[in-house]
Amino acid sequence: MSFSMRVVLGFLAPKLLRALVAVWLVTTVVFVVMRLSGDPVPLLLPPDAPTSEIMRVRRDLGLDRPLPVQYAVFAANILRGDFGRSIHFREPAFAVVRGYLSATVELGLTAFLLAALVAVPIGMFSAIRRNSLVDHAAMGLALIGQAAPTFFLGILFILVLSLKADLFPTGGRGDWTHLVLPALTLGAFAMASIARLTRSAVLDVLHADYIRTARAKGVAEWLVIAKHTLKNAALPIVTITGLQFGTLLGGAVVTETVFAWPGIGRLAIQSIYNRDYPVVQCAVFLSAIMFIVINFAIDAIYGLLDPRARPR
Amino acid sequence: MVHVTRRELLKGVAALGAAAALPDPRPRSADAQTTQKRELVVAQGGDVSKFDPHFSTSSNDIRVSFNIFDNLVSRHPDGKLHPGLATEWKLTAPTTWTFKLRSGVKYHNGDAFTSADAKFSIERTYDPNSKTMVATALTTIDRIEAPDTVTLIIHTKKPDPLLPARLAFYGGQIVPSKHVQAVGNDAFNAKPVGTGPVRFVSWVKDDKLVLEANPDYWGGRVDMDRLVVRAIPETAPRIAALLKGEVDIITQLPPDQGERVAGNASTRVAGALYAGLYVLAVNSKRPPLDNPLVKQALSLAIDREAIVKELWRGRGVVPNGPIARGDNHYDAKLAPLAYNPGAARDLLKKAGYKNEEIFIETTVAYVSNDKQMAEAIQGMWKDVGINVNVEVIEYSVRAQKNREKSFKGVFWSDPTSTLGDPDGMMWRLLGPGGPQDYWRHPRWDELGNAARFSVDEKFRAEAYREMTTIFLEHFPWLPVIQPYEDYGLQKHVEWTPNPNQQFEIRRFNFKFKRA
Numbered sequence: 001m002s003f004s005m006r007v008v009l010g011f012l013a014p015k016l017l018r019a020l021v022a023v024w025l026v027t028t029v030v031f032v033v034m035r036l037s038g039d040p041v042p043l044l045l046p047p048d049a050p051t052s053e054i055m056r057v058r059r060d061l062g063l064d065r066p067l068p069v070q071y072a073v074f075a076a077n078i079l080r081g082d083f084g085r086s087i088h089f090r091e092p093a094f095a096v097v098r099g100y101l102s103a104t105v106e107l108g109l110t111a112f113l114l115a116a117l118v119a120v121p122i123g124m125f126s127a128i129r130r131n132s133l134v135d136h137a138a139m140g141l142a143l144i145g146q147a148a149p150t151f152f153l154g155i156l157f158i159l160v161l162s163l164k165a166d167l168f169p170t171g172g173r174g175d176w177t178h179l180v181l182p183a184l185t186l187g188a189f190a191m192a193s194i195a196r197l198t199r200s201a202v203l204d205v206l207h208a209d210y211i212r213t214a215r216a217k218g219v220a221e222w223l224v225i226a227k228h229t230l231k232n233a234a235l236p237i238v239t240i241t242g243l244q245f246g247t248l249l250g251g252a253v254v255t256e257t258v259f260a261w262p263g264i265g266r267l268a269i270q271s272i273y274n275r276d277y278p279v280v281q282c283a284v285f286l287s288a289i290m291f292i293v294i295n296f297a298i299d300a301i302y303g304l305l306d307p308r309a310r311p312r
Numbered sequence: 313m314v315h316v317t318r319r320e321l322l323k324g325v326a327a328l329g330a331a332a333a334l335p336d337p338r339p340r341s342a343d344a345q346t347t348q349k350r351e352l353v354v355a356q357g358g359d360v361s362k363f364d365p366h367f368s369t370s371s372n373d374i375r376v377s378f379n380i381f382d383n384l385v386s387r388h389p390d391g392k393l394h395p396g397l398a399t400e401w402k403l404t405a406p407t408t409w410t411f412k413l414r415s416g417v418k419y420h421n422g423d424a425f426t427s428a429d430a431k432f433s434i435e436r437t438y439d440p441n442s443k444t445m446v447a448t449a450l451t452t453i454d455r456i457e458a459p460d461t462v463t464l465i466i467h468t469k470k471p472d473p474l475l476p477a478r479l480a481f482y483g484g485q486i487v488p489s490k491h492v493q494a495v496g497n498d499a500f501n502a503k504p505v506g507t508g509p510v511r512f513v514s515w516v517k518d519d520k521l522v523l524e525a526n527p528d529y530w531g532g533r534v535d536m537d538r539l540v541v542r543a544i545p546e547t548a549p550r551i552a553a554l555l556k557g558e559v560d561i562i563t564q565l566p567p568d569q570g571e572r573v574a575g576n577a578s579t580r581v582a583g584a585l586y587a588g589l590y591v592l593a594v595n596s597k598r599p600p601l602d603n604p605l606v607k608q609a610l611s612l613a614i615d616r617e618a619i620v621k622e623l624w625r626g627r628g629v630v631p632n633g634p635i636a637r638g639d640n641h642y643d644a645k646l647a648p649l650a651y652n653p654g655a656a657r658d659l660l661k662k663a664g665y666k667n668e669e670i671f672i673e674t675t676v677a678y679v680s681n682d683k684q685m686a687e688a689i690q691g692m693w694k695d696v697g698i699n700v701n702v703e704v705i706e707y708s709v710r711a712q713k714n715r716e717k718s719f720k721g722v723f724w725s726d727p728t729s730t731l732g733d734p735d736g737m738m739w740r741l742l743g744p745g746g747p748q749d750y751w752r753h754p755r756w757d758e759l760g761n762a763a764r765f766s767v768d769e770k771f772r773a774e775a776y777r778e779m780t781t782i783f784l785e786h787f788p789w790l791p792v793i794q795p796y797e798d799y800g801l802q803k804h805v806e807w808t809p810n811p812n813q814q815f816e817i818r819r820f821n822f823k824f825k826r827a
Binding site: 037038039041042043044045046047048049050051053054056057060088089090091096099100103154155158159162163166169170171172173257258259260262266267270273274275 | 358362364367369443446448482498502516517518519520542544545546549552553555556558706707708709711712714715740741745746747
């Protein structure tokens with residue numbers, strides 16, 4: 001085994017193992033909780049269906065078997081990449097979830113880019129021009145962005161920007177104009193927290209000794225910011241930005257509901273209400289994987305930015 | 313019977329308040345009252361889940377399946393039965409109904425509709441091998457004959473006066489037998505083929521369903537090219553989409569939002585009196601609710617006029633018994649249920665009520681205004697000295713309790729009159745073995761059973777009159793309101809809704825106003 005392979009394995013193997021355990025735990029907890037929380041069958045049948053009919057459907061769905069048996073079947077199927085059939089849609093659960101993926105990624109990515117591209121420069125500017133009018137205005141807005149409930153913000157955008165100003169559609173998926181309001185709504189919180197964190201991270205660095213040294217030896221101010229400040233402030237910014245990215249992809253339930261956006265968060269919530277076990281399990285499984293991938297990416301970027309975080 | 317539909321994920325109370333405070337969008341010109349549109353866009357509160365009509369009874373699904381498919385018999389917005397795929401039907405023996413079928417009808421894939429399809433479809437509903445979700449809809453049927461392509465003879469196990477009505481509701485949609493057998497249930501569900509006025513084009517879940525007009529529809533081509541069905545789960549955005557003109561029809565318009573839609577220059581409200589009632593069903597096995605006097609007192613203590621006026625903005629009527637207005641055997645002469653708190657107190661005293669706790673188990677937005685009505689009634693009951701406790705339960709918990717018959721006191725139910733007849737409502741739900749079987753009364757049972765199997769309408773009228781009298785002494789349900797089901801429409805849409813959620817877009821009830 002070459003040296004670099006060993007390094008990579010030594011770095012990755014424990015992380016991978018932890019990730020696998022996390023995925024297993026999450027899927028198992030979801031499996032158990034879903035089954036304890038209620039039965040999908042009364043939701044499928046007309047309310048006057050007799051017990052014999054309910055029992056018949058339970059048998060057809062395999063829900064009459066003991067929980068450990070159901071779990072064994074579930075686990076064996078997952079290992080083969082089979083998430084079972086959606087009870088609500090009568091289609092393979094994975095195909096159902098896959099149908100929602102593109103909308104989720106489209107919205108999550110737009111909101112993320114919007115948040116990061118707006119928030120990082122604003123946060124930096126606020127820090128450099130601390131206590132200026134712009135700083136106060138930006139941080140005031142950020143506070144509102146963090147405090148306003150998504151639901152309220154979404155409806156407000158619809159009423160003001162769509163209904164009254166007639167700039168954007170009220171909801172649904174379509175061309176780019178459909179994307180603006182949900183992305184703004186979804187991105188607002190992330191934008192606010194990234195801006196605030198960027199500001200404080202940059203401020204911290206600006207007070208550091210090496211910045212004073214740089215200035216003292218006559219380095220141009222733009223170079224001080226670009227070369228010395230940014231590089232050192234980047235670590236916390238990358239962390240929060242990465243975590244926000246995960247949240248934006250997986251936690252868009254309210255935004256998706258308000259804007260009738262066909263995303264995974266909404267699917268997951270509806271599937272929980274419908275007790276559509278296979279779809280919930282599949283969606284949670286994929287979300288867990290996604291978070292793990294993002295975490296890996298953050299770790300990797302850390303390594304690039306900060307030599308101290310590199311595996312030795 | 314409304315499933316997921318009415319449950320809104322979040323109640324937009326605060327946001328709706330904000331909505332009401334804003335001025336209406338700019339007024340539209342008068343020409344908005346007519347249109348050259350060829351596409352009708354409908355927004356409902358939840359998306360379709362299945363297209364195969366025999367695999368769902370949820371209202372989001374049947375709003376669509378009743379348009380892709382036809383039934384032999386069709387219930388029109390006037391509440392009466394009209395010819396569908398059958399042109400006429402009659403009782404030819406006490407247990408035999410003979411249907412004459414329409415000839416020359418073609419399915420969307422070109423297959424001809426014949427009596428073999430009708431026989432296959434009906435038998436499919438209760439065939440154990442097809443595992444449908446409507447297996448109990450047509451169980452009065454014993455066997456079916458199809459002597460020629462346009463005749464269908466249905467033999468029932470016992471006389472069934474309501475068979476045509478049963479065939480007009482869910483389970484009765486007619487599917488193409490050859491096609492279903494050739495492609496299998498899954499492929500058929502993914503790409504449905506019917507005889508209805510619109511045919512399936514494409515569907516992206518929770519985004520949009522596209523259907524197109526069936527140019528050869530036997531009832532006449534509908535006045536549009538495309539029907540688009542969207543799911544907009546939240547009430548406020550659904551209304552905003554209507555006000556802005558993005559959609560033509562919205563379903564589930566809450567009563568407190570009617571003024572907003574009616575006050576807008578280009579939109580209006582259309583409602584149909586719900587074919588059914590909103591009731592507090594009673595677990596009459598649980599003391600003190602096993603005492604008829606207590607239940608009479610509970611009924612007398614509800615100020616239904618106030619509920620209709622305040623919570624429903626007048627969009628409903630006070631019921632007068634267990635039979636919905638508009639149904640067979642509804643007695644218009646019977647007075648609306650009375651409000652008399654003094655009499656309620658006296659009855660409680662007479663009943664020996666000892667301050668036992670009475671539970672109202674309410675859902676939130678399973679039926680419109682359920683929690684609000686529960687809280688209002690809690691106040692009214694407290695006023696007459698009842699120890700009442702409101703508990704909020706989630707919809708699927710309600711479904712579970714419904715199945716286990718484990719409600720602790722009274723609970724919301726919106727019995728739909730599936731057949732336009734008391735048999736399809738009170739007897740279906742309150743009868744022996746029914747889902748709300750918490751109370752038995754020998755004479756009531758005897759009458760309900762006899763009326764179900766009698767084809768003598770005079771006898772049935774008498775039976776239901778006496779059953780109503782017994783009901784009003786025992787109150788296995790506390791009927792609260794018969795509400796309007798309201799829709800928001802663009803003024804350029806002429807459309808008459810159907811009272812029982814059978815959302816139909818057909819030539820007899822829909823057209824665009826053209827200039």
